[in-house]
Amino acid sequence: MNLTYGYSILQRLYTPYFGAVVFCGSWYPQKQNFNNTAIPPLQYPFNYIHITPKEMHKGYNGEICMIKAYELRLRNIKGHFAVADDAILNFWQPIKLDMVFHQRGTKLANIGKGPWWNSALGEEAMKNTISMLKDKDNGKTYQKLIEEYQRRLLQRKMISESETVFTELQRMKNWTISDVYYIPKREMPFYVDLMKIFYKNEIFIEISLQKYLRTVKHQIAINAYKLGPIPENTRRIGLNKYYNESMVFMHAIKLSGVIEKMDQRYMYCNTVIKAYHKVLFLHGNFTSGIENYSLG
16 A cells, blocks of 8 residues: 555554454555544554565555465464555455455456556566476476466366466466455465466566466456446546445545545545445445356
């Protein structure tokens, strides 16, 4: 995340309902603006993984946060959610915690090469990845990962019996918007090992996630296209029109605007806070915003 303030708002949304809330980004907690009286005070303990700006690479290589969170070896958990700092997760939605959730999955992936495959974070980075995996000196290091990757792709019928992991990696197209997703605990070892390879070669996270999702059953959000990312000039309309307690997430909601501008604060309270209050305090009804999409 990349906030100078807003941590304390997110803490109050999520901390009471999760075993641990861990912030991750390239800002130190000391950069929190404590002098702004419009912001509630920070709560402690404050869990923070500091990533250097170079490691985060403007968020392009956000895989690093889930990798680092896994390395904390947290106990008594069912999995890890990753939520962008400008996204809202309605965690009361019936997400199956033994199955991967991704806001769009492969069903609603962006088709073609787009801007990312044609960049240094796409084809060039993937070619480096393939070369690294094929390097004889790395054979033993990555053998188990390649075998598991192969098995999953075959099981999901993403490749034929005559094809290999490298056939899949050489399909340099498609990516999926990845601001909100969940990886169950049992999936984390393979997920982390695969992401480490992609991260090491600086592949854009939305390409990395697309490749991973093709190996696993997953849930997606209903009407995900309407829920984000919403262009800046239509965020007000999108939030008022589409956000409610029966959807899974919304992106983007900028906390800086909520803090600094009264009209945005009113809109935030009249939508997000009202939904939280209705479900968590009044036990109001809501419908499922989850679509079980498992064919990849």
